[in-house]
Amino acid sequence: MTLPRPRLILCTLLCLLATGSQAMAAYTLSMLPRYSIEEIHRRISPLADYLQTATGLTIRPVLVPTFARYRKQLASGIDIGYENPYIYALASADHEVVAMAEKGKDNDRFRGIIIVRSDSPVKTLAQLRGKTIAIVGFTSAGGYLSQKLTLQEHGLAVRKECRVEEAPDNKQENVILAVYTGDADAGFIRESALHRVDNYVPPAAIRVLAATAWLPNWALSVRRSMPAEDREKITRALLELPPDSPVLKALKIKKFRRADDAEYNSIRKAAGLPLPAGASPDATPANH
Numbered sequence: 001m002t003l004p005r006p007r008l009i010l011c012t013l014l015c016l017l018a019t020g021s022q023a024m025a026a027y028t029l030s031m032l033p034r035y036s037i038e039e040i041h042r043r044i045s046p047l048a049d050y051l052q053t054a055t056g057l058t059i060r061p062v063l064v065p066t067f068a069r070y071r072k073q074l075a076s077g078i079d080i081g082y083e084n085p086y087i088y089a090l091a092s093a094d095h096e097v098v099a100m101a102e103k104g105k106d107n108d109r110f111r112g113i114i115i116v117r118s119d120s121p122v123k124t125l126a127q128l129r130g131k132t133i134a135i136v137g138f139t140s141a142g143g144y145l146s147q148k149l150t151l152q153e154h155g156l157a158v159r160k161e162c163r164v165e166e167a168p169d170n171k172q173e174n175v176i177l178a179v180y181t182g183d184a185d186a187g188f189i190r191e192s193a194l195h196r197v198d199n200y201v202p203p204a205a206i207r208v209l210a211a212t213a214w215l216p217n218w219a220l221s222v223r224r225s226m227p228a229e230d231r232e233k234i235t236r237a238l239l240e241l242p243p244d245s246p247v248l249k250a251l252k253i254k255k256f257r258r259a260d261d262a263e264y265n266s267i268r269k270a271a272g273l274p275l276p277a278g279a280s281p282d283a284t285p286a287n288h
Contacts, residue, residue: 025230026058027079032070032087037063044082046250051080054237057230067139074221080234081221082251085267086141088219092261095221098235100259101251104192108217108257112146113194114209115179115187122186125154125210132163134184137170141215141267142190149270150212173197180205188212213270216263220256 029051031044040063048061059080064070067087074081074091081088081095088097102108116122122131128151136143151158158164165184167174172193178184180201191211195203220238222231238256241248248255261276268275 026060027226027230028062028077029059029080029082030062030064030070030073030078031081032083033064033066034084037065043250043252046247047082050241050245050247051234051237054240055230055233057233079223079226082218083221084141084218085216085264086139086145086271088221089264089267089271089273091221092264094224096224097219097221097259097261097264098231099220099238099256100216100263101218101220101253102255102257103217103253106214107254108259109214110142110146110217111191111214112142112144112188112212113191114147114212115176115189115194115206116185116209117179117182118205118207120185120207122209125151125156128158128186129156129161130163131185132165132183133158134165134167134175134178134187136172136175136189137166140170140188140190142193143167143170143172143175143188145267145270146190146212146215147188149215149266150210152270153213176201176206213266215266215270216259218253219259219264 029044029048031040033040035043041061044061048059051057052059062078064073064078070078070081070083071087071090074083074087075094081091082101083091088095100108104110114125114128122128135147138144148158156162165178167178172189173196175184175187175189176193176197177200179187186209194206194208222234235258239258241256243255265275267273
């Protein structure tokens, strides 16, 4: 059936407008505010500029002041996010990881450790029952979830069988200090944080009781509703960053690698979050 000319013209204009608006789609990029707003801006602005140039898409950096607001805006507002594995796992109904950060000697994974005073009578994980444990925070991957997962595997439910206390300001340093001063019998910290207070606490005064479960590194995620073509442009641009790129230096990482949602199932298991249907909880990133 042939449309009347005015209706045909109107349909054509609407199609052109729709195509134009899609081509001009602007995406927002943000990062979990683990650092000050100024530091976050220094880290993500070069990434936004690079992605815009490399993909031809309009990408605008946005700054979010709190963890809670960042988590909320991943559901509605942030199109491209860079967040720790726990926040990603919480938001994965709305966002999907496309790349994982690699940094330090362990590349795409990290783990926690359990520390005690060097003169502590605690020698085994089982002896932590009934003890006071300082943690970074209940949402900290390296300062709680890694240790929780390992203790779970050894038959110890840490929140039920220990006295768990969050450190002031959720600082790794304050966990170490609590153990050193005797305010806590043990502490949960990220492995890389062990020597952060060596100027105040003699290294010999702290003993590592155990290294705990490996967890996947930070996720670069995109909104699940993003067109597949744009998602692939962004992913490809991330993977093509050269090792000496100012973008990687600003983010303080070595590279991005392609990643899959299933690699974050260990986080879901540790946090008590539901796994996707048919998923295995044991997927752990390979140490590339």
